[in-house]
Amino acid sequence: WERIDPMVALGVVGSAALLSIGCAVQDWGAAPGESTGGPQDATWGSWSACYAVAAQCFLYAAAAPGDETAKSLAFAALTLEGASWASVGVRHQVFSGPGGVHNRLDLAVLMTAVTARYLKVGVAHLLLHDLGLGGVGDKLGSVTFFALAGVLAASVEVFDEHGHPLLPPRGLLVLTKLAPAVLLWALGFIGGAWKSGVALVAAFALHLAVEVRQPAPFQWSPDFNVTGLAGAIWMLYIAAFMGLLVELSNQAQDATLRRKMAMEEMTRKHLNAKSLMSLMAREDSGDEEDALLCCRCPRQPVCAR
Numbered sequence: 410w411e412r413i414d415p416m417v418a419l420g421v422v423g424s425a426a427l428l429s430i431g432c433a434v435q436d437w438g439a440a441p442g443e444s445t446g447g448p449q450d451a452t453w454g455s456w457s458a459c460y461a462v463a464a465q466c467f468l469y470a471a472a473a474p475g476d477e478t479a480k481s482l483a484f485a486a487l488t489l490e491g492a493s494w495a496s497v498g499v500r501h502q503v504f505s506g507p508g509g510v511h512n513r514l515d516l517a518v519l520m521t522a523v524t525a526r527y528l529k530v531g532v533a534h535l536l537l538h539d540l541g542l543g544g545v546g547d548k549l550g551s552v553t554f555f556a557l558a559g560v561l562a563a564s565v566e567v568f569d570e571h572g573h574p575l576l577p578p579r580g581l582l583v584l585t586k587l588a589p590a591v592l593l594w595a596l597g598f599i600g601g602a603w604k605s606g607v608a609l610v611a612a613f614a615l616h617l618a619v620e621v622r623q624p625a626p627f628q629w630s631p632d633f634n635v636t637g638l639a640g641a642i643w644m645l646y647i648a649a650f651m652g653l654l655v656e657l658s659n660q661a662q663d664a665t666l667r668r669k670m671a672m673e674e675m676t677r678k679h680l681n682a683k684s685l686m687s688l689m690a691r692e693d694s695g696d697e698e699d700a701l702l703c704c705r706c707p708r709q710p711v712c713a714r
Contacts (some may be wrong), residue, residue, distance in 0.1 A: 416468070416651055417652045419465075420647055420651060427640075428638070428653050430633070431638055433635050435627065435630055435633065439629070439630075443629060446635050450635065451502065452633065453635060454634060456498040458641050459495065462494065462643055466490045466494065467488065469651050471484070474655050474658035475654065475657075479536055479539075482552055483534060485528055487529075489521040490522065495516045513534060518548065519570060523566055527559030528555060530593050530651060533593055533597060533657060536553065536600065536660075540661050548557065563590075586663040593650070593653070597653045600660060601660060605649055608648075608649035611649075612642060619642060620639050
């Protein structure tokens with residue numbers, strides 16, 4: 410960005426603040442113990458990080474850039490993602506034991522989170538349409554495709570969670586997490602949003618590394634564990650996504666302005682050409698009238714013409 414967008418800066422500052430708190434409350438010399446994550450996780454760091462990500466998503470949804478179509482889709486995607494994180498926060502804070510409410514929250518989290526990932530790809534594709542890089546199809550087709558892809562991927566994960574796996578674990582990971590992430594990066598790079606694209610890749614890689622590696626002493630922290638750490642890092646990913654929207658939106662506006670100026674220039678040249686042709690036609694008509702007058706002139710033999 411020529412200058413960092415205030416909303417992006419706010420997300421980065423929020424993530425840094427949450428990470429600072431999480432690191433400050435760690436007992437760095439603690440002996441290894443049992444993991445405090447998982448379905449029974451009720452640590453304050455976990456639910457506070459979830460609520461922080463949810464608040465960030467809702468704020469970004471209200472301030473999404475782009476034209477009306479892209480803005481509406483971005484609002485839907487970020488609202489769904491915020492709802493999924495808020496649901497996870499409730500799950501960690503209030504209902505820390507298994508039960509029917511937990512199952513319904515799990516279903517809501519899966520459906521909203523996966524669908525939101527594909528809708529975010531759809532937002533980037535809409536902005537590429539304004540850059541003339543959207544490929545085949547129109548904006549409505551793009552919205553429909555990515556919405557259906559998100560619902561389909563979410564349905565596959567729901568079946569898996571309820572004991573009816575349609576894909577192996579790695580295939581499910583690719584479908585629900587890696588595929589939308591890679592598509593989003595690719596569209597960002599195609600649109601020339603290199604800075605945001607690199608930030609997206611770095612934040613996603615760091616988030617995935619934390620979830621897989623389970624770093625100590627966060628893994629067994631009774632206050633701020635791996636879930637809280639992963640949530641704080643995900644705030645960086647959401648901030649990078651907002652930066653991607655800002656970059657693509659600004660480039661789309663510039664492209665629209667360039668097209669408008671080009672059309673105005675073509676119109677001006679066309680009008681100038683018509684004016685020149687009209688002037689030449691009038692001059693030709695004047696020459697013909699002069700010729701007729703000369704033919705009728707009694708001094709024709711000595712006429713200057």
